[in-house]
Amino acid sequence: MTTAPQAEARIGEVVEAGSTEFAAECYTLYGAPPLGALVRVGDPAVYGVVYSVTTAALDPGRRVAARGAGEPDEASVYRNNPQIARLLATHLQALVVGHDRAGTLVQRLPAAPPRIHAFVYCCDDADVRAFSEQLDYLHLLATASVPAIDEVIAANVRLAAEARPDGDGFRASAARALAEELANDVTRLKAILRSIQ
Amino acid sequence: MTSDGLPTLLGTVVGGSLTDGVEVRLAEGASVEDIPVGSYVVIQGETRRFFGMVSEVRLAATDSRLRSAPAGFEDPFVSQALTGTAAYGSIVVRPRLVLPSVAGAEGDIAPARTVPGHFSRAARASEADVAQVFGAEGGDNFAVGTPLDMDAVVCLDLKTLLQRSNGVFGKSGTGKSFLTRLLLIGVLQSRLSALLIFDMHNEYGWEGGDVERGRRVKSLKQLFPSEVSVFALDEQRARGASVQPDFHVEIGYGEITPDDIMALRETLGISDAAAEAAFALGRRFGDGRWLREFLRLEGSDEIGELAARINVNGAALATLHRRLTNRVTRLPFVTDAPGADAVSAIMDHLDRGKHVVLEFGRYGDDVIAYMLVANLLTRRIHDRYRERQSADAGEGRSTTPLTIVIEEAHRFLSPAVASQSPFGIIAREMRKNNVTLLVVDQRPSAIDAEVLSQVGTKVCCLLDDERDVDAVMAGASGSRELRSVLAGLRSRQQALFFGEAVPIPVAVQVRDYGTDTSYDALMRRRPRREAAARGPAVARSNGAASEDEDDDPLFG
Numbered sequence: 191m192t193t194a195p196q197a198e199a200r201i202g203e204v205v206e207a208g209s210t211e212f213a214a215e216c217y218t219l220y221g222a223p224p225l226g227a228l229v230r231v232g233d234p235a236v237y238g239v240v241y242s243v244t245t246a247a248l249d250p251g252r253r254v255a256a257r258g259a260g261e262p263d264e265a266s267v268y269r270n271n272p273q274i275a276r277l278l279a280t281h282l283q284a285l286v287v288g289h290d291r292a293g294t295l296v297q298r299l300p301a302a303p304p305r306i307h308a309f310v311y312c313c314d315d316a317d318v319r320a321f322s323e324q325l326d327y328l329h330l331l332a333t334a335s336v337p338a339i340d341e342v343i344a345a346n347v348r349l350a351a352e353a354r355p356d357g358d359g360f361r362a363s364a365a366r367a368l369a370e371e372l373a374n375d376v377t378r379l380k381a382i383l384r385s386i387q
Numbered sequence: 388m389t390s391d392g393l394p395t396l397l398g399t400v401v402g403g404s405l406t407d408g409v410e411v412r413l414a415e416g417a418s419v420e421d422i423p424v425g426s427y428v429v430i431q432g433e434t435r436r437f438f439g440m441v442s443e444v445r446l447a448a449t450d451s452r453l454r455s456a457p458a459g460f461e462d463p464f465v466s467q468a469l470t471g472t473a474a475y476g477s478i479v480v481r482p483r484l485v486l487p488s489v490a491g492a493e494g495d496i497a498p499a500r501t502v503p504g505h506f507s508r509a510a511r512a513s514e515a516d517v518a519q520v521f522g523a524e525g526g527d528n529f530a531v532g533t534p535l536d537m538d539a540v541v542c543l544d545l546k547t548l549l550q551r552s553n554g555v556f557g558k559s560g561t562g563k564s565f566l567t568r569l570l571l572i573g574v575l576q577s578r579l580s581a582l583l584i585f586d587m588h589n590e591y592g593w594e595g596g597d598v599e600r601g602r603r604v605k606s607l608k609q610l611f612p613s614e615v616s617v618f619a620l621d622e623q624r625a626r627g628a629s630v631q632p633d634f635h636v637e638i639g640y641g642e643i644t645p646d647d648i649m650a651l652r653e654t655l656g657i658s659d660a661a662a663e664a665a666f667a668l669g670r671r672f673g674d675g676r677w678l679r680e681f682l683r684l685e686g687s688d689e690i691g692e693l694a695a696r697i698n699v700n701g702a703a704l705a706t707l708h709r710r711l712t713n714r715v716t717r718l719p720f721v722t723d724a725p726g727a728d729a730v731s732a733i734m735d736h737l738d739r740g741k742h743v744v745l746e747f748g749r750y751g752d753d754v755i756a757y758m759l760v761a762n763l764l765t766r767r768i769h770d771r772y773r774e775r776q777s778a779d780a781g782e783g784r785s786t787t788p789l790t791i792v793i794e795e796a797h798r799f800l801s802p803a804v805a806s807q808s809p810f811g812i813i814a815r816e817m818r819k820n821n822v823t824l825l826v827v828d829q830r831p832s833a834i835d836a837e838v839l840s841q842v843g844t845k846v847c848c849l850l851d852d853e854r855d856v857d858a859v860m861a862g863a864s865g866s867r868e869l870r871s872v873l874a875g876l877r878s879r880q881q882a883l884f885f886g887e888a889v890p891i892p893v894a895v896q897v898r899d900y901g902t903d904t905s906y907d908a909l910m911r912r913r914p915r916r917e918a919a920a921r922g923p924a925v926a927r928s929n930g931a932a933s934e935d936e937d938d939d940p941l942f943g
Contacts, residue, residue, distance in 0.1 A: 361464075362464075362467065362468065365464065365465075365467070365468035366415075366467075366468050366471075366472055368468070369468045369469050369472035369473050370472045370473075372473075373449035373450065373472055373473040374449055374450050375450065376448075376449075376450040376452050376453045376460075376469070376473055377452060377456075379468075379469075379473065380459050380460065380465060383462075383464060383465045383468055384459070384462070384465065386464075387462075387464050387465075
């Protein structure tokens with residue numbers, strides 16, 4: 191897998207980092223990858239799965255005020271208030287699911303979290319295919335305690351399946367891997383599986 | 388087998404015990420539907436290979452909610468993901484033997500006294516494993532068929548078989564006679580024992596019936612003419628037969644003893660007092676003469692007078708007289724003046740290395756005739772063997788063993804008569820006097836439990852009655868799994884073998900019998916023993932056996 195920076199896929203940089211998850215600010219408003227997407231940060235690379243995307247005022251002390259009362263549609267609100275894009279920012283939060291160790295991809299937590307200001311790249315289909323050759327990362331996802339993680343897992347599996355020509359086969363193997371992971375909680379498992387389908 | 392030559396993984400050991408068996412969680416791709424109870428499994432432990440039998444097949448789930456709220460799981464995508472992961476099959480394997488640690492290597496096979504460790508890999512036993520367990524055909528190993536779900540050969544160790552009395556059980560019509568004939572051919576070829584067969588239904592002499600295929604099949608005399616002597620009870624039937632028997636059996640009044648009447652007590656429907664009266668008569672007139680003298684009496688007056696003289700109940704004596712006249716002495720072969728002594732003739736034939744088949748002809752359906760003759764002859768012959776055994780022991784010779792084959796065995800071995808019947812005595816004394824039994828019966832529950840417990844190897848065709856199954860299984864290790872195997876047998880040509888002559892219980896598809904190829908296959912296995920060991924009675928009579936040495940029409 192290449193770790194060379196890909197300018198066109200660079201979407202933001204890390205603003206907060208821990209061993210198990212990191213947050214990044216996107217360069218463009220609403221410029222975050224979809225929920226469940228695989229992102230790569232830094233060099234050597236650390237991989238994360240997007241579990242939360244928020245767009246809010248840059249200054250937490252200043253609430254965003256409604257501005258569209260006199261506007262005919264949503265687009266004209268932004269057009270007539272060009273400062274909005276400067277006052278708002280889109281952030282993403284990602285769970286760490288793997289890293290590059292001496293050229294080898296390992297689906298475990300890295301020894302150190304990514305650095306602040308490390309660039310965040312959205313993985314392309316080839317990266318996604320290479321990463322999802324192994325399914326050990328599902329364990330890191332399944333055991334994370336973040337809200338609506340089951341939806342994130344399902345979204346991730348769907349995206350990975352779409353990146354492959356044998357999408358159905360991947361869905362089936364991911365489903366089995368999840369079934370082993372969540373064998374003691376079949377209600378949760380059933381919900382994820384139905385969402386993957 | 389996989390492409391790398393390793394057996395296909397069935398699953399891994401996840402728990403269990405020696406008494407209950409180890410639990411093997413099935414691997415992905417192994418379906419419970421393909422693993423019948425009773426099939427063989429080899430488990431490769433760290434240092435040993437265990438050979439065992441599947442005793443239970445289970446469906447299990449990691450989460451009990453799967454059972455209580457199954458809605459939604461029937462979706463094919465969901466169910467496929469769950470099958471083998473959260474919902475899985477498992478089997479219980481009872482380790483029975485320890486094989487050499489490398490497949491196919493030479494080495495001892497010992498009973499398993501421990502279990503394979505956690506995560507040991509289990510695989511279906513290969514044909515080579517089964518062949519290693521049951522041994523190769525030839526020598527003392529006699530092939531009886533194949534395990535139900537594989538092509539390997541199951542062999543009986545005839546030497547071990549003949550150490551003890553044995554039983555062939557199964558409800559009527561399940562092929563007991565068929566199976567018995569096959570076993571007898573094996574014993575006959577092995578020359579390990581002489582045979583005396585009380586052939587109730589005329590199955591073992593010249594030819595027998597194959598009801599299922601509606602044909603006649605060759606029997607012992609036809610296959611081994613120079614080694615088998617047919618004794619016939621029914622002169623009339625024998626006269627019409629294409630092949631003449633070697634001897635006509637007649638029973639003289641003088642040969643019937645009060646003991647024989649006692650053994651017939653239930654069958655004759657007489658009271659204890661009436662049977663005891665026979666002993667009083669024996670004391671009064673002497674064992675050889677009591678029946679003749681007693682039957683000479685006519686009218687109730689004479690009988691009453693005698694009863695008073697010998698101090699027995701008059702009514703009981705009258706009943707005894709009536710039954711003996713109506714049921715026993717009316718039999719044409721029971722005569723006051725027999726042509727020759729049947730016991731001596733049988734002993735003579737046995738001594739000459741012959742196996743004796745006593746055909747009952749049309750008396751086979753006459754229980755009194757069958758029981759009288761079988762009891763009477765067996766008592767005498769057993770006595771002779773006993774005398775001979777003690778004489779031989781004194782002189783350091785060995786007596787050739789004798790196996791007596793008896794059908795409808797429960798009549799001779801019921802709890803009420805087993806203690807007096809010569810068959811009960813033989814069964815209990817094991818091989819002390821070199822005589823053992825092969826009992827063939829459809830009602831094992833009616834056989835005395837003590838006698839059944841002495842049976843070394845049991846061959847069991849399908850049995851329906853719960854009591855019969857209980858009786859046969861009593862004392863067998865792992866009887867629960869054996870029961871389910873037994874219940875799964877087809878009603879023809881399948882049997883469960885367990886006991887001393889097989890290393891582990893085995894359900895067998897019995898080898899074919901009755902076609903030219905089957906005869907050829909049976910004949911091919913004949914061991915060519917040293918000339919000195921030919922003939923069952925060789926140890927006693929070297930000279931007498933040599934006359935058969937070179938006149939065998941089948942083997943030259």
